Amino acid sequence: MVRPAAAALWVSTLLKLTLVTFAGLWPIRDRLWHLKRYRSLVNLYTLPDSNLDVLALAWLHTGVLLVLLAHIMTPQNPPRGYMRRSPPFTRVRLGIRVLGPLVQLLLLAKAVAVAVWGREEVLPPDPEESAAVAAAAAGRVGLLCMFASIVGALVGSFVEQAAARSLASSWRRRWRRRTGATRSGAAAPLLGGDALPPDDDDENASESHKGAHGDTPTVSTLVRMASSDTPILALAFAAGAAAALGQALIPYYTGRIIDAASIDPDPAALRRFTLRLLGVAGACAAATGLRGGLFTVAMTRLNVRLRAALFASLLAQEAGFYDGTRTGDITSRLSADTTTVSDQVCLNLNIMLRSLTQAAVVLAFMFDASWRLTVVTFVMVPLVLAICKVYGSYYRKLSKRVQSELAEANSVAEEALSSMTTVKAHAAEDSTRAAYAAKLARFYSLQLREAAAYALYMATNTFLGASVVAGVLFYGGRLVLAGSMSAGALVSFMLYQQSLSGAFQALGDVFSALAAAVGAADKPGEVVALVGPSGGGKSSVVKLVERLYLPSAGAVKLDGLDVGAYDAKWLKRRVALVSQEPVLYARSVARNIAYGLEPEDDVPQEEVPTLADIHAAARLANAHDFILALPDGYDTECGDRGVQLSGGQKQRIALARALVRKPAVLLLDEATSALDADSEALVQEALDATMRGRTVLVIAHRLSTVRNADRILVIQGGAVVSPGAEPELPHVPQVQ
Known part of the structure; x- marks a missing residue:
């Protein structure tokens, strides 16, 4: 089976090389013999008018990329003991990561060179012209072929880089799964997480983490x-357009007014363009108001639907839910969170559509004013915004660290002040003061770093913005002096540039705001992993959650309420278990999936799964296809303890049996550790799909197995010895 990343790599490479080769060689088809000798090639090439360098760069990029991937390529079915020594995954990924931006920067520099020094020839010269004319035009390809090759190579490099990095990560996971490679030589991971600690640049690991329990279901629900x-x-979008x-049009008429008033005085034109400017401003104001009003209506309607849906869900809860949940938390969800979601989604949808339309329209007017200045601006503005964005991200992280240190200092003070009698009784004033001073010293140190970073950020941001303006003004001034554009057109262009920068900035801000909205919509639901040695108490936790045993001390709570307060049957229908060795019974596949939810089990009629429910659960568990391939499909008898099925098939049926209950909590107790590599891959794929949007408790022996969990608790000797999240794991001893 061809992986999507591999398919994207080959298709993008084929399209890129075809386009770039045609655009590079077709204009000089009658002079290809020049390519045989270096001296003739030098006579054929010029930086602003020839795209042979783009052709060579595109082929070189693809060649180097394929060579890098060849160093880590792993076969689908490697022989036993294959590649026990790890391929250079980290170095190859670093090479891919550096190679892409380098090629893209060179292509952007080429575009700027063409815009500044290139000829005003849209099409390449006709090869049938006279010998003298043909010799003078040697190597010129025209703007159409030039920018076709640059854009093709640029877009292709972006796609190739993303596909290559995804493919490298996929091969690394496959190698570890096939060879059983971990830092301690242990088996492959349970949840699709990496057995070894992920690389610092492994964004694919984070993407797979999102895929496992990310925000996709929330987004799709909001869209629906x-x-x-x-x-x-749609009407709001039309008004926004x-x-x-x-x-x-406002900058356009501004430039025409300047031309009519000073460059080429024309009182009639001055009045005409002024009236048109006022008319456009009035129409623009009306359209802007209509767009804002319609989006506000849509926002209000979504808010109402969110509140109604949440209230209906609250009414459907058992009475015990309200015994363990504070009323303030419920009303906060019903008021603040629903408003946050509806406001942010509609507001940012408004901003995104407005900014996209604004950028497209402004670019069209900019090209009409001067295509050369447009190319220069279109290269410079995104680069400056990208630099500011990266630096701004670093500054925000530093600011969070400062606030965290201040919070720790405050916690030390609060602890001492709340127990001042104990402090004084033990004469611990000096040590308490020293502890608080140590926290303040760390806070002060970080505050100094934040101040320096802020100063550098503001200086960089201001200088780069002014540099773009200076560069465009200088080159635009030269075009005005050369008679290629008017002074009014240059003024209009500068206003267009500001509008384009604002549109790009707004688009960048939309994504962070939407993330906040999705976060409010996602409350609760996370993956918690329990790891530790055999006999440490992990499976006992599962039995306590399922209320198979009652705790002799302490409490096990779900939604803030002790599990003992729930009706036992009601609880079992909403907390589902997939264990290491699932048990199937001598009944049909369909009845095994519906086990415990049949009318004889005293289940309310509305909760008895239909055949469609069974099929849906089987699809989600990656079991539907193999079930249909059985002799009698879903009516096939499984035999005593599922003897008719393989281990991987039994595990996927057990997963479907858990999912048909539509559980609020999913328990995975070493769900893949007893499977072979092929069966594990199929079950793992099903687990990754089913964990989205659910609360999941995962049991595993090794930390490396569950690195992508939201929280990881190390259990040893019946106690939690190390709670934490992934960044803390390197400090936790490896448990075998």
Whole structure:
């Protein structure tokens, strides 16, 4: 089976090389003999008018990329003992990560060189021209072929880089799964997480983490809830497009007014363009108001639907839910969180559509004013914004560390002040003062770093922004002096540039705001992993959660309520278990999936799964296809203890049996440790899909098995010896 990343790599490479080769060689098809000798090639090539360098760069990039991937390529079915020594995954990924931006920067520099020094020839010269003309035009390819090759190589490099990095991560996971490679030589991971600690640049690990229990279901649910307002949103978008057009026309008429007033005095034109500017401003204001009003209506309608859905869910809860949940928490979800979601989604959808339309319309007007200045600006503005974005991200992380240190200092003070009698009784004033002073010293040190970083950030941000303006003004001034554009057009262009920068900045801010909205919509639901040696008490926790045993001390709570307060049957229908060795019974596959939920089990009729429910659970568990391939499909008898099925098939049926209950909590007790590599891969794929949007408790022996969990608790000797999250794991001893 061809992986999507591999398919994307080969398709993008084929399309890129085909386009770049055609655009590079077709304009000089009658002079290809020049390519045979270096001296003739030098006569054929010029930096602004020839794209042979783009052709060579595109082929070189693809060649180096394939060579890098060849160093880590792993076969689908490697022989036993294959590649016990780890391939250079980290070095190859670093090479891929550096190679892509380097090629892209060179291509952008080429685009700027063409814009500044290139000829005003859209098409390449006709090869049928006279010998003298043909010799003078040697190597010139025209703007169409030039930018076709640059854009093709640029887009292809982005796709190739992303596909290559994804493929490298996939091969690394496959190698570890096949060879059983971990830091201690242990078996492959349970949840698709890496057996070894992920590389610092392993963004694919974080993506797989999102895929396992990320925000995709929340986003899709929000989109579905907003889809009934499609007519309102469509009208709002149309009004936004009209407003963007009006905003682009304002700089245009501003430039024409300047030309009519000073460059080429024309009182009639001055009055005409002024009236048009006022008319456009009025229409733009009306369209902007209409767009904002319609998005506010859509936001309110989504807010109402969110509140109604949440309230209906609250009414459906058992009475015990309210015994263990504070009323303030419920009303906070019903008021603050629903408002946050609806406001942020609609507001940022408004900003995103407005900014996209504004950028497209402004670019069209910029090209009309000067395509050369547009290319220079389109290269410089995103680069400056990217640099500011990266630096801003670093500064925000540093700010969070400062606030964290201050919070720790405050906690030391609060602890001492709340127990001052004990402090004084033990004469511990000096040590308490020293502890507080130590925290303040760390806070002060970080505050100094934050101040320096802020100063550098502001200086960089200000200088780069001014540099873009200076560069565009200098080159635009030269074009005005050369008669290629008017002074008014240059003024209009500068206003366009500000509008384009604002649009790009707004688009960048939208994603962080939407993340906050999704976070509010996602409350509760996480993956908690229990790791530790055999006999440490991990499986006992599962039995306590399922209320198979009662705790002799302490309490096991779900949603803040002791599990003993729930009805036992009700609890078993909402907390589902997939164990290491699932038990199937001598009944059909369908009845094994519906086990415990049949009418004879005293289950309410609305909770008895239908055949469609059984099929849906089997699909989610990656079991539907192999079940249909059985002699009698879902009516096939499993035999005593599932003897008719393989281990991987039994495990996926057990997973379907858990999922058909639509559990609020999913318990995975070493769910893949007893399977072979092929069966484990299939069950793992099903587990990754089913963990999205659920509360999951995972049991495993090794820390390396569950690195992608939200929280990891190390259990040893019946106690939690190391709670924490992934960043803390390197400090925890490896448990075998």
